[in-house]
Amino acid sequence: MTPESRKPGHRFLQSIHAQLERDRHAPETPLPPVRSRSISGMDLVEEFQKQALGVGARCEILDGALLPVAIEERLRAISAAKVAISDSPLVSSLVPQLATSTRVVQPDGSRGDLFDADAGVTAVQWGIAETGTLVLVSATERHRLASLVPPIHIALLPASCIVGTMCEVLEGIAHAPHNQAVTFITGPSRTADIELTLVVGVHGPRQLDICVIRDR
Amino acid sequence: MSRVTPVTFPDNAAKALNDPELGKALRTASQVFSRKRQQAVDALPDWEQLRDQASAIKTHTLERLDHYLGMFAANAEAAGASIHWAIDARTACRIVSAIVQAGDGVVKSKSMTTEEIELNRALTASGAHPVETDLGEWIIQLADEPPSHIIAPAIHKTRRQVAQLFHERLGIQLTDDILELTAVARRTLRSHFKDADVGISGVNFAIAETGSIVIIENEGNARLTTSLPRVHVAVMGMEKVIPRLADLDTFFRILPRSGTGQSLTSYQSIITGPEARPDRDGPRALHIVVLDNGRSRMLSHATTRQALACIRCGACLNVCPVYQQIGGHAYGAVYAGPIGSVVTPQLEGLEKAHHLPFASTLCGACRDVCPVKIDIPRALVHLRTLVVEGSVDDSPQRGFGPKRFAARSWSWTMSAGWRYRLGARMARWIQRIRLFHILPGARRWATGRTGIRLADRSFREIWLAETRKEEGRGP
Numbered sequence: 001m002t003p004e005s006r007k008p009g010h011r012f013l014q015s016i017h018a019q020l021e022r023d024r025h026a027p028e029t030p031l032p033p034v035r036s037r038s039i040s041g042m043d044l045v046e047e048f049q050k051q052a053l054g055v056g057a058r059c060e061i062l063d064g065a066l067l068p069v070a071i072e073e074r075l076r077a078i079s080a081a082k083v084a085i086s087d088s089p090l091v092s093s094l095v096p097q098l099a100t101s102t103r104v105v106q107p108d109g110s111r112g113d114l115f116d117a118d119a120g121v122t123a124v125q126w127g128i129a130e131t132g133t134l135v136l137v138s139a140t141e142r143h144r145l146a147s148l149v150p151p152i153h154i155a156l157l158p159a160s161c162i163v164g165t166m167c168e169v170l171e172g173i174a175h176a177p178h179n180q181a182v183t184f185i186t187g188p189s190r191t192a193d194i195e196l197t198l199v200v201g202v203h204g205p206r207q208l209d210i211c212v213i214r215d216r
Numbered sequence: 217m218s219r220v221t222p223v224t225f226p227d228n229a230a231k232a233l234n235d236p237e238l239g240k241a242l243r244t245a246s247q248v249f250s251r252k253r254q255q256a257v258d259a260l261p262d263w264e265q266l267r268d269q270a271s272a273i274k275t276h277t278l279e280r281l282d283h284y285l286g287m288f289a290a291n292a293e294a295a296g297a298s299i300h301w302a303i304d305a306r307t308a309c310r311i312v313s314a315i316v317q318a319g320d321g322v323v324k325s326k327s328m329t330t331e332e333i334e335l336n337r338a339l340t341a342s343g344a345h346p347v348e349t350d351l352g353e354w355i356i357q358l359a360d361e362p363p364s365h366i367i368a369p370a371i372h373k374t375r376r377q378v379a380q381l382f383h384e385r386l387g388i389q390l391t392d393d394i395l396e397l398t399a400v401a402r403r404t405l406r407s408h409f410k411d412a413d414v415g416i417s418g419v420n421f422a423i424a425e426t427g428s429i430v431i432i433e434n435e436g437n438a439r440l441t442t443s444l445p446r447v448h449v450a451v452m453g454m455e456k457v458i459p460r461l462a463d464l465d466t467f468f469r470i471l472p473r474s475g476t477g478q479s480l481t482s483y484q485s486i487i488t489g490p491e492a493r494p495d496r497d498g499p500r501a502l503h504i505v506v507l508d509n510g511r512s513r514m515l516s517h518a519t520t521r522q523a524l525a526c527i528r529c530g531a532c533l534n535v536c537p538v539y540q541q542i543g544g545h546a547y548g549a550v551y552a553g554p555i556g557s558v559v560t561p562q563l564e565g566l567e568k569a570h571h572l573p574f575a576s577t578l579c580g581a582c583r584d585v586c587p588v589k590i591d592i593p594r595a596l597v598h599l600r601t602l603v604v605e606g607s608v609d610d611s612p613q614r615g616f617g618p619k620r621f622a623a624r625s626w627s628w629t630m631s632a633g634w635r636y637r638l639g640a641r642m643a644r645w646i647q648r649i650r651l652f653h654i655l656p657g658a659r660r661w662a663t664g665r666t667g668i669r670l671a672d673r674s675f676r677e678i679w680l681a682e683t684r685k686e687e688g689r690g691p
Contacts, residue, residue: 009289012301012508016454017282019515026518029275034462035265055480108495111444115410131480144443144497148436166465173486174426174461180491181443181498184484189436191398192476193352193368195241195375196248199398202351203405204436204482 036171039164044129045212048162051132055187056200057208059132064213067156068097071121074154074209075102080118084109084150088123088141091156107142120146120205121154126169127162127212131186134210135169138181147185153205155185158213221548222560225571228546238372242543245371249534252477253585259479260469269466271589274525277424277458281515284424284457285506291427295489297502302333304509309338311505312416312449316344320413321445323405325431325438326350327418328528329451329507331363331550332563335416346416347408349437351401358385364544364552366530367475372543405437415441415499419452420527421467422504424459428488429504432471434481442487448499450487454506455524461486467527470587474529510563519598523558525588532582532592538575547572554582558595566602573599637676644670 039047045061052059062070071094075083083098084105085091098104098121105113122143126135134155136143147153163169173179189204200206220228232238257263277284289299302308312335316322322339324330324346336357339346348357352370356363359381363369370378375394383390388400417438421430429450431438442448458467464486472478491498514520533539533553544552549560549569557576561569573596582592629639647670673681 008301009286009299012303012506013282013286015303015508016285016512016515019512020279020282022516023518023521028279029272031276031459032269032272034460035269035466036462037465107497111410115406133480138491138496138498142495142497144439148439148443166468167462170462170465179486180488180496182486183439184480184486185482186480187482189434190482191351191435193350193355193370194373194378194394194397196245196368196371197375197394199395202398202402202435202437203349203440 034167037165037167039130042129044162044164045159045214047129048127048132049212051129052187052208052210053132055132056190057132057187057210059210059212061159061212061214064215067211067213068094070211071154072097072101075119078118078152080152082113082117084114084117084120084146086120086122086141086143086146088143088156090123090158091121094121107146114145114149117146117150119152119154120148120150121156122147124155124157124210125161126172127157128164128166128169128184129162130165133166134185134208136183136185137173137176137179138183139176139179143183144181147183148204151201151205152207152209153185154209154211156211156213158215160215162212220545222564222569222572223548225546225548225575228548229542229575232542232546237374238543239541241372241374242540245365245368246534246540249368249477249530253474253531253534254477256473256477256479260473266466266470267587267589270470270527270587271525273458273463273466274588275522278455278515278521278524281454281457284459285454287424288422288427288457289506291425292422292429292489292504293427295427296492297427297489297504300503300505302505302507302509305333305507308333308451308505308507308509309335311503312451313338313342313344315447315449315503316342316414318343320344321408321411322346322414322416323408323412323441323445324348324353324416325418325433325441326353326369327416327451328363328366328550329418329453330416332453333451333507333509335451347405349405349408349441350433350435351398351437354401354405355381358382362545362550365533366528366551366553368530372545409440409444412441412445414447414449415443415445416449416451417442419450419456419504420471421464422452422457423461423464423486424457426461426488428461428486430464431485431487432468432481433483434476434478436483439483439485442485443498446499447501447503448487448490449503449505451505451507454508454511455526471527471529474527474531474585474587514562517598519591519595520558520562522590523555523562523592523595525590526555526559527588529587531585531587535581535585537577537579537581547575554592554596555590558590558592558599561599566599570603573597573603640670640674644672 049059080102083102087107105117124134125137188200188208190200191202192198300311322344336346348354355370365371379390382388419429420432472481490502532555536554539553551559557572576596578593580593629635
């Protein structure tokens, strides 16, 4: 017996193999090629906005120069005292503005501060126009908690990062190394577990506020 | 109360049929889910091609499961995850219990596989207090009940019952407001999340080429469970593996549409290994428990193997005329409804679940909605054959019981014209003098079933009479 065959995984897979062998006479089913899709003939930014609004997110398209003011307005509107942020350069560049009216909770801040935060601000690596979906990649940005724990998630999406379909994103991340966590976000957190009645904001953010930033 | 099991199915079903609250909840749920599913499916012109694609990917993978599972394990380990192999439920529970340290806070996101292995019971026995965090799962954990639907586990409960439960267990004021009830869940579960050391999740898909696991949800509790604690334990049935990351596009398009009628759920998380770098968010350790628990037995025959393609969307439950009447608990097993009637006899043994393959009208509605095209009726007939001809000694379906007598009589009657005509006349006569209920066993069988009212004259008789009239009149 080789050391390999003593490993529990080896025995486990062997028993699967043995069961499959009993039905080997059947013709094998080939793996179908990936069905690649793209959408054409429409403005991706407009389509993204339409779909995002359709799933209950807020979505505004604005000029990059207006971003600091837009963020400040949003935080004032909810009287935010604490704001959790990701470590993306785009978000970091806004910290001076944020710090004037709120306490900024850095990604390595305490869990207590994170749970107290009134809003979380992150950037976004991809937008998917077809479904109004945001894609956040942990290798690029420390997003996992800031986009999830506070009741409001403010997401900054450069218009140039919007693609047509999920396919294009999956192709992009399939071979990139170190993508420990990739999060797809479509609208706010929701549940219908009691009498199938839709309630928004159960465990994740009750409000998803997307700022699509037009390139200057 | 004695434990509800598949063995007691006839009694469970009879009880469920006499529960008007349950009946109301089930009717609403079936209608809402089916309508939303239909709308979501109609919006996709390539739905049938998507089903073909999904079915082919799953069939291909299952035929080479050892290959793809080995590839997944190797890639997941290369990304830093620990793979554990669990041949049965006991082994899986032992593995997870050993990972959880004494005093650890344990949060769980919804997972049918952990229900299957009764992980909470095992963890509680070893001194831990796992807390379910999906709203529906939390409700039934507080009520100490099993789930009754794959994607809406507390579907059998009304808002009043939930309010009463929260009032008794959490001391909140009684309220009918679902918003308030949901807010109570958010508040209460936040404190558990904040101090959690271990997060336990299921797995919707495992990607062979990258070693990633994929979790799909709406509430955000699975993201919290897999992001906040320092240890993440993912329990997956071994059939969850698919070859390529790009295949997710197909499954992301069919699963939410079939389950809740959404074009996409709020969140999908693709997790590849633990977070090794100290300046990042996420667990420092990722344990993936791969579960067999009877699944490899299903691989040896094409008819039962296809049931492993199931992606747990619940669409077959919502359209099933049997499920619509009796709900999930009556099946006495974790996986209810049509797909459950195929899977349960194989996981728990046909001798314990011999009633379930017969808990179907074979109408085929489940096959028509199944997003991965599992031929459930064919699998049920296959299992019925095994029960009748084979291994299950004490099944009422065996030998020459009343059912076989009825089926034989039917077959004999229908195979000659004169016998059919005579039989039809006798049936109308029996109906007219209400003789049916004195037949042995008929009253029990008829309870909860709607009778067919036979016409006073058969189509054949009317036709003959009309033709005679025509002929009498002449050309």
